[in-house]
Amino acid sequence: MTLPGLELPGRLNEFAVVFVSIVLQSLPFVLIGVFASGLVQQFLSAETLVRWLPRSRLGVVVLASTFGFAAPVCDCGVIPLARRFGAKGVPAYAATAFIVGAPVVNPVVLLSTAFAFQGSWAITGLRMGMTLSVAIAVGLAASALPAGRAGLVAGGEVGGEDLSAPRGLRALVSTATDEFFDVIFFVILGALFTAAAQTFVPRGDLAALGAHPALSVLALMPVATLLSICSEADAFVARAFAATFSTGAILAFMAIGQIVDLRNGFLLFRTLRPRLTALVVLLSYALVFAEGWLINTAMAR
């Protein structure tokens, strides 16, 4: 079927196509996130949730970091669900560990990583280990922040426990729709910036740094942040870098891209308090860099 429409010249066409495609690709995963959040709102009481949490801080952080195995949401869907957990009384440091860990430490993403790297369980295991270690470290560091600086920001809070709220399909769709419009602004803003970065920021000379154990890691980490590729697809892009970049750099690309990315960055700022957001960004960048560099150094021996 041929429809009338507008044709854009070269770069503008690429910008528009990348922008619309990021939004289209995000939509199903945002919907999964907001409906999962709606289900938690309806069927999981705050009392039950808090009763399930381990007593120790470390236990809570480890459980939150690995909760992606029970709720395999990608980076587009993780924040709505984390906001709901926060509203239900889960500590902000646990919600933060979930935001950092779940987009990678989940079966769907680990299988796609193994598939992209031709069944390399070493790469898959290292990717999981890297993200998990960062999630636990960030969660523990966040738990040490004063309560006032470590919470979910007021604008990022969603409806908490309301026992009189209506239930059923209509209420579920209504809650999901409310939350959809709460997060979609930031998803689209992120998509706009990501498309601009992908189209207009040159990245042609990066390959020259590819073999250096530290510089290769430093070079690929901001690329991952700018490209903001979904956690279920980034391994395929990382594989394309494998011929020119060190293994540590590839792993760092796949780890940091799901924690600090332009597409979800706005939503992260909207959800966490500034001090906590700064902690997530800085500590994640430092740890991922250190681990990527260590892997390169160990492999060179």
Next chain:
Amino acid sequence: MTASVERRGSRARVLRGGILLGFAALVAKLFAAGQMSRYMAPALDPLTALTGVALGVMGAMEIAGSRRRERGHGHSSEPFEQLLTYVLVLLPLGLGLVLIPRALGPGALGGESVARLLLAYAPDPTPSQRARPPAPSRPVADTADLLRLLREAGMAGAGQRVRATGLAVRAGGLGADEFALLRYAIAHCVADARPLALLVSAPDTREVTWDRWVEVEGVLAVSERDGTSLVTIAADRVRPVPEPAEPYLGSAF
């Protein structure tokens, strides 16, 4: 709640319902016009279609809810913030509905030279590749078939007659009778596009329009360059073709 506030809330829900229905219409339009493959990998079509249906249902329920004067739950945005959201949401919606999209071109390389992306044979074929006869299981009729042959037979596939489609791209470091045949592979959407390029040597490249789609027919060969064995198509025919219905290769490549 006063009547005017109730009316404003009701109008907002109609607007939100309209936007959700708009996204459902966008998904339907892209499938109907055969444009979805410009944005997304065909493997995701079922998920995208399901998303369109879900958005349509949400939109219809939102509009129906406004008629029943149902109250939303926990939606606390300020009117200005809501307005900003609606304006921003309309941007991809409008673009998607109006645009006639073309597949990514050389501009999406981000300044990287296509000469660096040329596909090379593995330096040392594995024993199984050496032992395996090169004949492909079916005629090599397009780029995906060619890449499959290269994976199965490696350098032993040289001499095989092949046909491939892609963007004809000039690059520094290539001879006057050479160009790169560029394709992108995507896993989910074009944001994760990875470029792949094949070296083409042709007796006459004067008729080739650069950065346009061409079909190349010729023989698979090897070109030695800086110690690397480049996959090469020694072309005897290069002709312009329209952009294919599925311009991107799958994630397997």
